[in-house]
Amino acid sequence: MNHSRREFLKKSTLISAGLATAPLAVKSLNVDLVQNALPYWRGFNLLDFFSPEMEKGRKNPPEFLTWMADWGFNFVRIPISYPSYLNFDRSKPILASDVMNFDEGKIEQIDQLVNLAHKNGLHVSLNLHRAPGFCINAGFIEPYNLWKDQEALDAFCAHWEMWSKRYKNINSDKLSFDLVNEPFMREDPNDQHSPGGPVPVEDYYRVAKAALNTIKSISPERLVIANGNGGGGIAVPELADLDLGQSCRGYHPMSISHHKASWVYKEPDLLPDPIWPGEFNGRYHGREMIEQYYAPWVELLQKGVGVHCGECGAYNKTPHAVFLRWFEDVLDFLNEKRIGFGIWEFSGAFGILNSGRTDVDYEDWYGQKLDRKYLNLLMKYA
Template identity: 70%
Template sequence: MLPHSNSRRDFLKKSALLTAGIGLSLQQSSIAATRVKNQLPRWRGFNLLDFFNPDPDKGRKSKDDYFKWMADWGFDFVRIPISYPSYLDFDRSKPITPEEVMQFDERRLQEIDSLIDKCHEQKLHVSLNLHRAPGFCINAGFQEPYNLWEDAEALDAFCAHWEMWSRRYKNISSKKLSFDLVNEPFKRDNPNDQHSPGGPVPVEEYRKVAQAALDTIKSVKKTRLVIADGNGGGGIAVPELADLDLHQSCRGYFPMHISHHKASWVYKDPDSLKEPVWPGMHNEKYYSREDLEKHYAPWISLLEQGVGVHCGELGCYNKTPHEVFLSWFEDILDIQHAHGIGFGLWEFSGTFGVLNSGREDVAYEDWHGEKLDRKLLNLLMKYA
């Protein structure tokens, strides 16, 4: 028996709170139980551009401290986008020939081995990606000898490169290493013109290429995790590949007027663009988190079909106002996090990076001689 009325009121209040708490807990448990499990780990980390340039001597080599900092900050993932000419031995004074596409340079391959080893020393999962594959790259700047989507010779070379990587790393666990087939499939009227009109690769062409490479990789190591990027530059989910033993990689660049504001490789007249806002109007349309939810809905549908989803690239060029970037970026990270989707920031150090981004509206922190964007790092760590 309660000694007085105040105690009774306290008891009833606590009982009500407890009941509400149990109800909320059950509701949350029900949501957790019905949420589809992502078949890929929720890796979180960064892209490293050491072999992004077709000329390996022009790559931006990562400092040894970078790997330790990533791990110390709670990240567990590195994506290595590679331009295939960076590990070939050929005459760089003229356009590459189909024969030269197969001339692997063991010295350069060992440099990639070393980069992967440094990641693994810090327990960082590595996603090896052909950013420029034989016959295709979403970026211009290198004359390809054929077309990956249309030419059998290009597809043969593409598979031969993946066979080389598969055999080279056969003894590395799939928990430590995955393969990302080809970066951001896209088809232009003129493949060597950055601003040539284009769009998604016809699905039957993409499937042919993806399945051929997948079969090659699996013939060497059946358990290797293999990832296919979204179509149309990475942003379009591809349910037509859902029956294959492939997971898929989305992007965090929508809408591009936020992520790529004044990017010269995207816009012909970047200086003419108005400053973006988030949420807010752009070209007579209002953009908000609701648009992001709609954008990622097809990717959530893939999860429901049992396809693992990871966001291999996301981030924002350094011309977007910093506060606009962070507001938009948190919406993306929050949506992906709610569905167990991990991320790889493009990039660790550079114009999109957490280090040395060159933004004019950031008070950088001196971090062992590097310029650290602490606000961005804190946001990333919130979802790490």
Template identity: 55%
Template sequence: MQRRAFLKNTSMAAAAVATAGASLAFTNKATNPLPEWRGFNLLDFFNPAPANNHNTTTEEHFKWMRDWGFDFVRIPIAYPCYLNIDRTKDITAEDTYKIDDKAVDKIDKLVQMAHTYNLHTSINLHRAPGYCVNAGFNEPFNLWRDAAAQDAFYYHWNMWAKRYKNVSNKLVSFDLVNEPSMREDMNDQHSKRSAVPGDVYRKVAKGALDAIRKETPDRLVIADGNNVGSDVIPEITDLDIAQSCRAYYPGQISHYKAPWANKDTTNLPTPVYPGQMGNTYFDRAKLEAFYKPWIELAGKGVGVHCGEGGCWKRTPHDVFLAWFGDVVDILHAHQIGFALWNFIGDFGILDSGRSDVAYEDWHGHQLDRKLLELIRKRG
């Protein structure tokens, strides 16, 4: 799809939905300045190798989302998938600037399909120059330590800002980098991680914000919580940036037996909810305490959204629904929206591959009807 045609069509869709406004100035009477968006993460561009991205989201899928009452999608992108580089070699610092416009056009096409069905689209760098929460990737620099990585990061966000310069905030927002953290060994998924120093996070977030605002002064920008999305970022609350939390707490429930989250997946106690796991009793009160800083942040006028949440397929379904029902209720009570990870797949409402679900056939897919009804937008 040609860029000019995309912008024309998207701008028409924007006009039909709403006029552009300041980044946090939405007509939302709730305390939280952001709308209570609900939807899904779409993994069409999640893999850094384009050959491994199958663009599985179709126009029919967007229609189902809309008809079920959802209004939001988040697209976590691995930036190498839209570079024109030699993929038999490790990425170099120079490679990070070799953007392939045709590859970005494919992302544009997905975004436009979402807008056809009035779904707000959050564009996220899941893998950014110099950082990814997942280990095992090769980067020539570190986003949190190296100026060269930061310059490349700003370059990418300036590119995205130019691409969507004439598209309303009602339709597009930018989510800077997925789940920031410091890791001792970038190639070891299980190595110890910690929060990014607050002053460093502020520097990187502000640099990206400036690169974006150079093109679109009112673009809605979101920063994922520190420490892998868990912690509010007090160092940036004076900036015009919303913040994104996660719905994975506690990990004993959300990532039960997930191989990337557990060194040993064979000797884990079966999760319960509510109930005792290890030294902690997890119940609604425990979840409310976890989300309290985020609720307070929204109360101070900083937009809050939950960009990811859900449960891997090995968690008993009744435990998942009981826990996630409380999570959804707590977020909803404070007008905080969320996006399930993902739409189709191990965390999703379609084809999740759970062994303890009575799936409903849905146009050739296996639909988890109980989960769908749990997360549908409430009145």
């Protein structure tokens, strides 16, 4: 990443010098000179270890990864709930004394998915979706707060130390680390409905730097990514001096991406169906809204910080035609900036397989229900 950033700055300087002496007609050309320091990864999140109980994960059989590769995708993100690979009494809330009880047998199951992805030529982004002391989807009791407690930070770094040592010999072209999913600060960190907002930047910086230093001390060349603040959507220029890429989200506006999602809205069934493009809730919803939303992320690119969209897509209650029109605008904008994407799940309510949408004519694909229109859209950018 440091090397990439140096090359970016060098090239930018040379280009600027050239433009300064160029004819006015050349300087007036609308040319996007920004390059993304991260690869153009496109693919899916795999939720095999998303549940704190490993056996309850949404397992993806081997053929799913083969299909991804055959369809032209090159990336999988694996969000992991850290209790899924620990050995402790699951009838009780996890204790501080439990968080280092690594279960080798469970970790080997994660190894198997990583190896399978690599056999299919897919880059793997390993993410702690629930980390010691924090998860955006609270609803459990953590023994401490990642953003405030040193003991939690020590445990967080210890987990990344374990993963770094385990995968030390895997090239960064094949494996990157995604530190912690969607940082957020709640008044009650154990209640997912508790009000809150972005993590104070000084706390996020301290946590990210400590974990980064832990990883780099073992694997100096490892690509490491930090999620946007405030639940993933807020770019963090304050982290730009660290050797980190940043991960945005493709969920804007949430009135489309999370339409009638029960974990977001208290009375989801009362919501009117969204419109795209057009007037909705007193505002015009269209391509300009997307461009405005991602402007801070483009500024990161201009600073030489690599950007990837780690999660995106829409819940199955969004009218399909509206979803496809909106998402094509999102993907087209990301593609213009060479920002890759990870759809939130391959098979399931956000996926291209078995989404449970009621307004889709599914194609039978080896016994799976394939949303061919959605796949065709994604393959335009794969």
